[in-house]
Amino acid sequence: MKKFVTFAALLLLAGCEAPDPEERLAALHLPPPGFKGEAAQGAPLFSTYCQACHGADGTGTEQGPPLVNDVYRPKHHADFAFHMAVRDGVRQHHWGFGDMPAVADITPEQTGHIVAYIRREQSNANIQ
Known part of the structure; x- marks a missing residue:
């Protein structure tokens, strides 16, 4: 019985196609x-998408936490x-500050540029 279950599982998996690696990354919102x-490139995107809650330089506001902080x-x-x-x-x-909503209409690449900007600002603040 154990061999049959193993064989059936392998047969079932053989019929499944693995997602394309780029599709997987896109589903994870990764570039x-x-x-x-x-x-x-991340600085102006940060201003557009993040600044209202996280502050002009990532140091936070009354609506959102500082991203230039050791926590991040x-x-x-x-x-x-x-x-x-x-x-x-x-x-x-x-x-x-409450829950952060998802950010609509931003691409994985734009998010990647924003992360690079945040990391640069953290580095400038000696946050490693």
Whole structure:
């Protein structure tokens, strides 16, 4: 019976097509392989999409937390966390600002540039 179950599972999986790697990345709201975020391109995007809540220089407002803060350092919040926050929103967990809604109409590449900008600002503030 065990061999039959294993064989049936393999047969079922053989009929499934794995998603294209780029489709997978897009579904995760990640840019394509080889993409390199540019902080200079991220600055105006940050102003458009993030500044109202996170402040003009990422130091926070009464509506949202500071992203130029040790809490958001790369070892605690990887770049992937920013992509997930944009795609899905975030439930309040570090601060008392309430939940962050998903950000509509922003591409994975634009988010990648914003992350590069945030990382540059963190580095300038000696946040590693």
